[in-house]
Amino acid sequence: IQRENTDLYRNFWNTKGKALDTPRIEDYCRDFFITLLKSDLLAMNVTVEPEADTVADKRGDISIAMPKRKILCELKRSHHAKVWTAATNQLDRFYAHDPESKGFGIYVVFWFGEGDSWKIPSPPNGQERPTSAAEMEQMLVAALPELMRTRITVIVIDVTDPYKKTA
DSSP, X not given: OOXXXXXXXXXXXXXXXXXXXXXXXXXXXXXXXHHHHHHHHHTTTOEEEEEEEEGGGEEEEEXXXXXXXEEEEEEEETTOXXXXXXXXXXXXXXXXXXXXXXXXXXXXXXXXXXXXXXXXXXOGGGOOOOSSHHHHHHHHHHHSOGGGGGTEEEEEEEOSOTTOOOO
16 A cells, blocks of 8 residues: 555545645545455455444444355554454454354554554553554554464554655
């Protein structure tokens, strides 16, 4: 997404003129992400849809389905208040145990870094906030209980401006 010559990363942001302003809402990010995945997955007989209905009227953010198998995904923006707990408290608790998912799930975080009006919540155990998508991904995987790491995949997607100078 960051290196595509059509500047795909810009689609995850609200803009002011040509400048990136603030992160778009999660649902818009989800819908654009699905659009990116859909044609490649359909070619492999895999469907991808938003808002998967699950037990107890819960809704997974994305359903990826193939014959006799479904994988549910939970999505968060990197500055969401529950970014550190959603893999366990939402994805594993409510979605991954869907009978067709067989305990497996994917936790996707859109990395926006930090801005003037949004900050990454403090990680558990007094750790420092991550400074990159890769670092956040490592921290999120480490935060999963060990047995869950074989069933839950964590992916942090960097949607920051690759040319923005950082301090």
